[in-house]
Amino acid sequence: MTVDEKLDFLIEGFTEMKLDIKELKEDVSSLKEDVLGLKKDVSEIKVLQENEMWPAIKIIAEGHFGLSRSLENYHKILKEQVAKNEVYDVYIKHLDTKIGELKKA
Numbered sequence: 124m125t126v127d128e129k130l131d132f133l134i135e136g137f138t139e140m141k142l143d144i145k146e147l148k149e150d151v152s153s154l155k156e157d158v159l160g161l162k163k164d165v166s167e168i169k170v171l172q173e174n175e176m177w178p179a180i181k182i183i184a185e186g187h188f189g190l191s192r193s194l195e196n197y198h199k200i201l202k203e204q205v206a207k208n209e210v211y212d213v214y215i216k217h218l219d220t221k222i223g224e225l226k227k228a
Contacts, residue, residue, distance in 0.1 A: 124132075
């Protein structure tokens with residue numbers, strides 16, 4: 124291989140390398156734009172989360188707490204009513220027995 128051939132080979136290699144570097148620069152530029160877009164999106168999501176979602180979650184949690192308390196009160200009242208009904212059932216059975224005895228007499 125002559126010096127001119129070697130020089131042509133090197134020049135061709137450098138030309139290919141320059142093209143590759145140019146493509147890499149374009150790719151990196153595109154990636155930079157994508158990252159800037161992602162940063163903007165993440166920032167908007169954070170603002171949305173802080174300003175809208177967290178307050179809404181707090182409101183829902185407060186409502187849930189109120190419902191939970193109401194449900195506990197309802198269960199307490201229901202248990203008391205069941206206990207009263209049991210007492211009434213016993214009393215009615217007792218009266219029924221007494222009425223049956225009076226009918227026989």
